[in-house]
Amino acid sequence: MAYLDQNPELGYPLVAGLGLLVGSFLNVVILRLPRRMEWEWKRDAREVLEEPELYDPPPPGIVVERSHCPHCGHQLSWYENIPVLSWLALRGRCRSCRAPISIQYPLVELVTALLCTLCVWQFGFGWQGFGACLLTCFLVALSGIDLRTQLLPDSLTLPLMWLGLVASLDNLYMPAKPALLGAIAGYASLWSVWWVFKQVTGKEGMGHGDFKLLAALGAWVGLAGVLPIILLSSVVGAVAGSIWLAMKGRDRATPIPFGPYLAIAGWVVFMWGEQLIGLYKGYAGL
Structure with missing residues (x-):
């Protein structure tokens, strides 16, 4: 941490790059967490109402399942999942079905990278900067979910x-x-x-x-x-x-x-x- 404080020309690009990667993960949280919550609510409601079990497979998890196109289900290769660059290279469209890819993906990645860089600029590369970045990531995820689902x-x-x-x-x-x-x-x-x-x-x-x-x-x-x-x-x-x-x-x-x-x-x-x-x-x- 002290080395990064003494060499901010290395620290800021590193934090921005990590911010892009974390922003990519936050997109997954924004899109998948509400669906998981809805599935769990329906499952719990059926149990409370003592309704018969239905075949209702859970939606994709947040960590394990690979990213895929929401339109055709095409699983993304690693080079299709590079923050911002993949979206630009694909011109905002799925490589398989050519359906449009929401601008939310690069926007969340860029916002996360920018805000995290501002955090370490304000608080340094120690625990204060890390905590500020953590707060920022939570707020980006919560804002995205609330905008999409009002949850x-x-x-x-x-x-x-x-x-x-x-x-x-x-x-x-x-x-x-x-x-x-x-x-x-x-x-x-x-x-x-x-x-x-x-x-x-x-x-x-x-x-x-x-x-x-x-x-x-x-x-x-x-x-x-x-x-x-x-x-x-x-x-x-x-x-x-x-x-x-x-x-x-x-x-x-x-x-x-x-x-x-x-x-x-x-x-x-x-x-x-x-x-x-x-x-x-x-x-x-x-």
């Missing part, structure tokens, strides 16, 4: 929260008490909004996964970072959500995923929260 899986949000709390035991980013209070405040704040909205309207204004994601972010940024995340995510969500609804020609009653906006705001506050708060205090004359 924020407990299998990602809860481990992310515990990782933040464990990091606080060694004071990696902050002491344990602010991290624990941040997790509690993150969950309680959005839960309170959800509860009040439900009492007033009889409808659920957001999913429970949003509470858990903000709790996880609170464990990483501490109590002082929770309010900036809420404010920043609300602004980003209002602007981006309005643009998205206008482009799709839908009304404001259309549900939109809030997780990506929480993830963006949480990552920004985690990276530059103190600077942002300092700018605000200077602007407000506090």
Whole structure:
């Protein structure tokens, strides 16, 4: 780690390359984890309802099964699975059936590589940089899943929260008490909004996964970072959500995923929260 800190011209390309590889894996998580969850829900529901067993083979696993074309099932060779380059070489189409390959694949890979490089630029190549990259990868996966399915899986949000709390035991980013209070405040704040909205309207204004994601972010940024995340995510969500609804020609009653906006705001506050708060205090004359 010290060698990479002293030779960043080697460290940054290495982290970017690893980020591309991890981004390729995150694409698998984004696409396959919701399908696995749905299959497990149906299986559990049949057991609870005591329905007869059906032949329902599980969807591909996240780690073992090789990548394949979702249209024709063609298994990808190693040279078809090189991050970004394979997509460009194939011109965004399957080599077997010529069906279009979603731009999500290279986009997730590039975003992961860029954000991880920014993490080590901000925190260095030690444990702080590694933890920041880990947080980033979780947030990229959660954002992708929420955008596609409006789900924020407990299998990602809860481990992310515990990782933040464990990091606080060694004071990696902050002491344990602010991290624990941040997790509690993150969950309680959005839960309170959800509860009040439900009492007033009889409808659920957001999913429970949003509470858990903000709790996880609170464990990483501490109590002082929770309010900036809420404010920043609300602004980003209002602007981006309005643009998205206008482009799709839908009304404001259309549900939109809030997780990506929480993830963006949480990552920004985690990276530059103190600077942002300092700018605000200077602007407000506090």
